[in-house]
Amino acid sequence: MKMKTSVIIPVYNAEKYLSKAVESALQLDEVYEIVLVEDQSPDNALQVCRELTQKYNRVKLFQHPDKGNHGAGASRNLGIEKATGEFIAFLDADDYYLPNRFEAEKELFRDPKVDGVFNAIGTEYLTEKGKEEFQSKFKEISLSTVNYPAEGEEVFKGLLSLTTKTFGTSFHLNSLTVRRASLAAHHLQFNKELRVHQDSDFIIKLSYHCHLKTGNITEAVAMRGIHDDNRITKIIKYSPQYNQRQFLLWKSLNEWAISNQIPPEARKRIYLLYKSFDLSLKKGLIKYCTIVWETLKNPEILKTKYRFTYYKR
Numbered sequence: 528m529k530m531k532t533s534v535i536i537p538v539y540n541a542e543k544y545l546s547k548a549v550e551s552a553l554q555l556d557e558v559y560e561i562v563l564v565e566d567q568s569p570d571n572a573l574q575v576c577r578e579l580t581q582k583y584n585r586v587k588l589f590q591h592p593d594k595g596n597h598g599a600g601a602s603r604n605l606g607i608e609k610a611t612g613e614f615i616a617f618l619d620a621d622d623y624y625l626p627n628r629f630e631a632e633k634e635l636f637r638d639p640k641v642d643g644v645f646n647a648i649g650t651e652y653l654t655e656k657g658k659e660e661f662q663s664k665f666k667e668i669s670l671s672t673v674n675y676p677a678e679g680e681e682v683f684k685g686l687l688s689l690t691t692k693t694f695g696t697s698f699h700l701n702s703l704t705v706r707r708a709s710l711a712a713h714h715l716q717f718n719k720e721l722r723v724h725q726d727s728d729f730i731i732k733l734s735y736h737c738h739l740k741t742g743n744i745t746e747a748v749a750m751r752g753i754h755d756d757n758r759i760t761k762i763i764k765y766s767p768q769y770n771q772r773q774f775l776l777w778k779s780l781n782e783w784a785i786s787n788q789i790p791p792e793a794r795k796r797i798y799l800l801y802k803s804f805d806l807s808l809k810k811g812l813i814k815y816c817t818i819v820w821e822t823l824k825n826p827e828i829l830k831t832k833y834r835f836t837y838y839k840r
Contacts, residue, residue, distance in 0.1 A: 528633055528634075528636060528637055529557075530557040530559075530613070530614055530629060530632065530633060530636070531557075531559035531612045531613045531614065532557050532558050532559055532612050532613070532614040532615070532616050532629065532704065533559060533560050533561075533562055533606075533610035533611060533612035533614070533615055533616070533707070534552045534558055534560070534561045534562065534616045534617070534618050535562045535564065535603055535606030535607065535610060535615065535616070535617050535618070536548060536549070536561060536562065536563050536564070536606075536617075536618050536619070536620050537564050537566055537599045537602035537603055537606070537619070537620065538563050538564060538565045538566060538568055538572050538573075538576060538602075538620050539565075539566040539567075539568045539572070539596070539599070539602075539620070540568050540569060540570050540572065540756065541568065541570075541572050541620035541621050542568070542570045542571045542572040542574075542575050543621075544620055544621040544622075544653075544752060545563075545572060545575050545576070545579070545620045545621075546575060546579065547623050548618055548619070548620050548621065548622060548623050548624075549561055549563075549579050549583070549586060551618075551623035551624040551625075552618060552623075552624050552628075553583060553585060553586075554624075554626070555624060555626070555628055555629060557614075557628075557629040557632070557633070558585065558616075559585070559611075559612040559613075560585050560586075560587060560610070560611065560612055561583075561585055561586045561587065562587050562589065562606040562609055562610055563576050563579070563580075563586060563587065563588045563589065564589050564590070564591075564602040564603070564605050564606045564609075565588065565589070565590050566590075566591070566596050566597060566598070566599070566601075566602045567590075567591075567594060567595050567596035572620070576588045587609070589605060589606070589609050591605060597719065598719060598721075598722050598725070599717075599722075599725060599726075600717035600718055600719045600720075600721055600722075600725035600729075601717070601719035603617065603717050603725075604716045604717050604719060607707070607710060607716070610707060612707065613706065613707060613708075614632070614636070614704050614705065614706060614707060615704070615705050615706075615707050615710065616628075616629075616703065616704045616705075617700045617701060617703060618701055618749070619700075619701060619751070619752075621653075621752040621754065622648075622701050622749060622750060622751050622752050623749065623750055623752070624701075624748070624749045625649075625747060625748055625749055625750065627743065627746070627748050628646075628748045628749060629704065629748075630743065630748075631644055631646060631742030631743045631748075632644045632704045632742060635740055635742060636704075636706075640738050641678075641738055641739075641740050642705060642706050642709035642737035642738045642739065643703060643704060643705035643706065643709065643733065643737055643738070643739045643740070644703070644704050644705075644739070644740055644741075644742040645698045645702045645703045645704075645739060645740075645741060645742060646672075646698075646702040646741075646742040646743045646744060646747075646748040646749075647670050647671060647672035647698075647702060647743060647744045647745065647746060647747055647748065648670070648671050648672075648699045648701050648702050648747050648748065648749045648750065648751055649669060649670055649671075649747030649749070649750045649751070650668055650669060650670075650671070650750070650751050650753060651750045651751065651752055651753065652753045652754075653752045653753060653754040654753075654754045657753045657754040657756075657757060658753060660757075661753045661757070670746075670747060671698070671699050671751070672695070672698070672744045672745070673685065673694050673695035673698055673741060673744055674692065674693055674694055674695050675692060675694065675741075675744075676741045676744065677694060677740075677741055678738065678739065678740035678741065679738050679739070679740075681694075682694075682734045682739045682740075682741075683731070683734040683735045683739075683793070684793070686730065686731055686734055687731070687793055687796045687797070688796070689792060689793065689796060697727060697730065698730065699749075699751065700726045700729075700730070701749040701751065702742075702748055702749060703730070705733065705737065709737050713736040713737065715729070715732060715733055715736060715737075716729075717729045718779050720775075720779070721775060721776065721779060723772050724772060724773070724775070724776040727776060728776055728779050728780060731780060732780075732783060735787075735789060735793075767808070770804050770807040770808055771804075771808060773800075773804045774801070774804035774805055774807070774808055777797060777800045777801035777803075777804055778801055778805070780797050780800075780801070781797050781798055781801040784797045784798070795825075795827070798825075799825065799827060799828050802821055802825070802828060803828060806818055806821065
């Protein structure tokens with residue numbers, strides 16, 4: 528099938544990488560337009576954006592109304608609002624697409640029940656320091672993908688580790704393509720209050736409201752660039768800063784789960800993750816009193832893999 532895809536790229540501190548990202552998308556016939564959302568980048572990225580719009584008529588540039596910095600979530604929301612293609616895809620400004628990016632989508636979107644398709648992505652080390660920091664935290668990850676093909680409810684349950692087989696708790700936004708009409712029908716947006724993990728928050732909500740299906744999960748369709756400035760490599764796992772960010776993510780999802788009355792099993796799973804990180808941030812006597820009270824109410828919390836984080840300090 529012929530696809531008209533709007534590729535949304537939030538731009539912040541990426542002048543060195545942006546042209547490669549844009550040009551990798553322009554090479555693909557499925558790309559109808561590229562929507563750049565410049566987010567008050569401190570480097571020369573705005574000028575690079577302007578040069579790209581002058582050079583390529585499929586590239587469009589937008590900024591927030593106040594021309595301020597609002598984060599990746601708000602920038603993607605603005606991009607979705609401005610997009611005119613039938614499909615929406617995402618690309619980080621320091622990453623790039625491979626020639627096979629939309630091969631699975633062209634077939635899978637023939638089925639009208641499929642709202643979104645996601646694939647595997649690869650890793651490219653752009654600096655030696657970035658490589659060392661990434662591998663110290665994540666070992667050698669050549670492919671970011673899920674473990675088996677799935678669709679519909681199985682994807683949602685898999686992302687929450689509620690399936691009998693280990694599916695995988697995430698996939699990368701660079702690999703996702705979704706019908707623009709499906710986002711509009713369910714009023715799906717990124718949580719602009721989350722400065723990090725807004726992609727994880729969005730993906731879990733999307734997998735509940737929409738019918739997602741795995742595409743190419745055995746080979747990369749895009750490459751993630753790893754360099755000195757990647758935020759993912761800067762945070763020490765289970766540090767106070769890490770726990771704070773996880774708390775905000777699962778708090779957002781817990782509020783959504785309650786308001787949308789999602790099935791009890793999934794709601795409980797989200798609540799336990801939220802509460803685990805909530806407990807990890809408390810201190811002193813109130814912390815241990817809260818742990819005892821929460822354990823009496825929900826003994827399952829002692830079985831979560833995050834249980835040791837709230838025993839510390």
